[in-house]
Amino acid sequence: MSHQHTLVIKIGSNVLTQSNGLPDLARMKHLVEQLMTLRKAGKKIVLVSSGAVAFGRQNTPISEKLNPVLKKQIWAATGQIRLINEYQRLFQEQHGQLIAQILVTKEDFRDRKHFLNMKSCVEALLQQDIIPIVNENDTVTITELMFTDNDELASLTAAMINADTLLLLTNVDGIFTGNPENPDSELIETVHASMAEISSFITASKSSFGRGGMLTKFAMAKKSADLGIEVLIANGKTDGVLVDYLNQKLRCTRFEPKRKRQATKKWLAHGSHYYKGEVFINEGAKKSLTSSVIRSLLPIGITKIEGEFLKGDILLVRDENGKQIGLGKAAYSSKAAQEKIGLKNQKPIIHYDYLYLFDHD
Numbered sequence: 005m006s007h008q009h010t011l012v013i014k015i016g017s018n019v020l021t022q023s024n025g026l027p028d029l030a031r032m033k034h035l036v037e038q039l040m041t042l043r044k045a046g047k048k049i050v051l052v053s054s055g056a057v058a059f060g061r062q063n064t065p066i067s068e069k070l071n072p073v074l075k076k077q078i079w080a081a082t083g084q085i086r087l088i089n090e091y092q093r094l095f096q097e098q099h100g101q102l103i104a105q106i107l108v109t110k111e112d113f114r115d116r117k118h119f120l121n122m123k124s125c126v127e128a129l130l131q132q133d134i135i136p137i138v139n140e141n142d143t144v145t146i147t148e149l150m151f152t153d154n155d156e157l158a159s160l161t162a163a164m165i166n167a168d169t170l171l172l173l174t175n176v177d178g179i180f181t182g183n184p185e186n187p188d189s190e191l192i193e194t195v196h197a198s199m200a201e202i203s204s205f206i207t208a209s210k211s212s213f214g215r216g217g218m219l220t221k222f223a224m225a226k227k228s229a230d231l232g233i234e235v236l237i238a239n240g241k242t243d244g245v246l247v248d249y250l251n252q253k254l255r256c257t258r259f260e261p262k263r264k265r266q267a268t269k270k271w272l273a274h275g276s277h278y279y280k281g282e283v284f285i286n287e288g289a290k291k292s293l294t295s296s297v298i299r300s301l302l303p304i305g306i307t308k309i310e311g312e313f314l315k316g317d318i319l320l321v322r323d324e325n326g327k328q329i330g331l332g333k334a335a336y337s338s339k340a341a342q343e344k345i346g347l348k349n350q351k352p353i354i355h356y357d358y359l360y361l362f363d364h365d
Contacts, residue, residue, distance in 0.1 A: 010167045011048065011050070012165070013049060013052070013158075014051075014053075014054075014155060014173060015035060016154065016173055017054040017058065019240030020053070020055035025058060026061070027055060027059050027090075032091075033094055036094040036095055038244065038245070041246065042249075043133075043135070045250055050130070050138060050161060051091075051137045052139065053137055054154050056080045056084040056087045060079030084139065088105045091103055101135060102133070104129050104134050107138075107141035108122065109141050113278070116271070116316055119164065126138075138158075138161055139157075140154065158170060160274050169234045172237045173240030173245065174218075174237060174239065175241050176218075177239045177255050178237045178257030179237060191257065193257060194259075225237060225259045229260060231261075231270050234261045236256045236258050237257045237259075238255070238257075242255070268357060272358065280314075280318060282311055282320045282321075283319050283353065283354075284307045284308040284310075284322050285321060286324060289302070289304075289306070290324075293329065300356045301352055302352050302353070303344035303347050303350040303353055304347060306341070307345070307346075309345065313334050315335065315337055319331065319354065321354070329361060330361035330362050332354030335352055335353055335358075336351075
């Protein structure tokens with residue numbers, strides 16, 4: 005797929021939902037037509053789509069007294085069928101385009117074997133010119149393992165398949181210097197890799213129907229750009245938004261990508277919420293890891309280990325002051341690691357190929 009431009013496009017809840025909370029079928033149809041224009045232009049597309057709850061809310065009346073989490077699960081479970089059926093009708097019946105549904109949880113990204121199976125499946129679908137539609141499996145996800153919102157899921161998906169571009173469609177044109185509704189606010193068209201922190205411009209309010217807000221989008225966009233993925237935040241309610249993207253006329257906020265990272269390090273970069281144990285290292289090990297020379301983390305540089313983990317689990321690396329240094333894949337279990345703390349001539353607990361360093365790597 006390296007010769008073709010691969011896009012992950014996330015369509016937010018506010019884009020596919022009317023002000024009354026019901027699905028916006030006209031907007032959905034318009035976006036599908038544009039997605040087909042991208043396909044005909046040779047783009048490989050993975051779609052991350054919200055909207056299941058809106059479809060469920062439309063046809064599944066539920067008592068107001070029911071637990072809110074259960075209510076959402078019921079709406080998601082019933083609405084997911086109608087959402088994917090509507091996509092199938094629009095793509096397949098009207099354009100002859102095959103689609104596939106992939107429902108995932110955070111566990112699928114945490115577990116390396118699940119992750120690689122999922123990656124292989126998505127890449128195989130793309131090779132067969134089938135559009136994968138990815139969504140969170142809301143019915144089985146418990147609160148602590150939920151994605152922050154579909155922006156996080158889209159960011160993880162883009163990293164997983166080494167996408168060139170991540171396009172986040174929301175209900176505003178991008179990130180502004182103030183409240184987007186304030187006429188004095190200006191659109192920030194480009195966020196350069198070296199640009200000073202701009203999150204102070206962003207209001208913390210969440211969207212009407214989604215779980216996240218612009219702060220989440222900013223965090224996920226910055227992380228993806230740091231991994232070498234171009235990120236665009238644009239208004240999915242604007243007619244012709246994807247055609248404008250294709251014609252390089254899109255009004256949006258673009259995050260300038262840094263150099264591309266190895267696929268494994270892209271997986272590790274999103275492991276901040278997945279790690280099973282913590283490894284504390286001394287100053288010598290910190291200087292070694294953050295120098296320009298490529299080095300693995302050896303037991304001699306470890307001062308303390310917290311948590312129980314197995315070989316292959318993700319570990320958080322901290323310095324002696326507790327500052328987070330990076331993330332890595334454990335080469336052996338916590339029990340074996342505890343026995344090797346401070347010893348010379350030992351195999352690395354984290355090999356460089358499976359080590360992602362924050363702001364250094």
